[in-house]
Amino acid sequence: MTAEPSAVDDSAADASAGGPSADNAGTVSRLIRAWFVEHGRDLPWRRDGFGAWGILVSEIMLQQTPVARVIPRLEQWLERWPTPEALAAAAPGDAVRAWERLGYPRRALNLHAAATAITHNHGGMVPEDVPSLLALPGIGEYTARAVAAFAYGHRHPVVDTNVRRVIARVVLGQGEAGPPSTRRDLAAMEELLPADPTDAQSTNAATMELGAIVCTARKPLCQECPVRDLCQWRADGYPVYEGKRPAPQKRFEGSDRQVRGLILAELRASDVPVTPEEIVQVWPDSAQRERALDGLLRDGLVVLSGADYELP
DNA sequence: GACGCGTGGCG
DNA sequence: TCGCCAAGCGT
Incomplete structure (x- = not known):
């Protein structure tokens, strides 16, 4: 729930005690939006009338x-x-x-x-x-x-990996966001969102952008950050993150993922159904090859054409 | 909640 | 070189 005013009186930027609470959420939002106007990238989907x-x-x-x-x-x-x-x-x-x-x-x-x-x-x-x-x-x-x-200007918290990282640092004083929790994450962003839908929309976009180009996962550019003086993580001296982390990605080389990708590339490149013999050429290990192919069939990315394979 | 799912660039 | 990371989703 929103419930905090913040619309008036931005004079009390305060932040004396470090990170922002509900008191200066409005200030954080305003600073990030102002930075966005100045430094946001000109991306196609942000153009007026993109649809x-x-x-x-x-x-x-x-x-x-x-x-x-x-x-x-x-x-x-x-x-x-x-x-x-x-x-x-x-x-x-x-x-x-x-x-x-x-x-x-x-x-x-x-x-x-x-x-x-x-x-x-x-x-x-x-x-x-x-x-x-x-x-x-x-x-x-x-x-x-x-x-x-x-697309429609509705007032909703929008939380992606960038927003989660910004909130983790600025608000929670943690260097990393940890595993996502939709409920917690949406509530945290809601706290930052102004009441006005237009301002809320730009706060969403601006926070994502800040995470993408300043408050990055590696080597954040704190000198260029519009909320560095309000950032809890910075105020605490950039403590190393000790909490839970998402499971690391598995190695791609030699993975089923790679085999799926290779099989699909073969099908994309062909105008006609691909024979089982041609599929065999894609990857030597038959067990892994069959596993990948079964997965692709199950996902509907590949369909049978007689004894051959093709895109749906 | 953890895991599988492509691909490529960068430090 | 190699591990990490990149505006997540579905099971």
């Missing part, structure tokens, strides 16, 4: 994928499929092919399925409310709120 569909596509592509790799693919994608209806009319496999090497190709399949649902269940319009967005395949807690907030 809810474009924003939705961008958010899906940005899931675990760096901005620099998304931008060119996004532009091509929207040129080819400028509306949900256009994408829904294509074969799912065309979406997987157009995804190219963005990674996590299930996102392409989910995006196609979401476009189909939007076309058939929402009159071709990207839904505005969080529950409807959450019901779409491939859209979870983060993406649903990001679309509602950034």
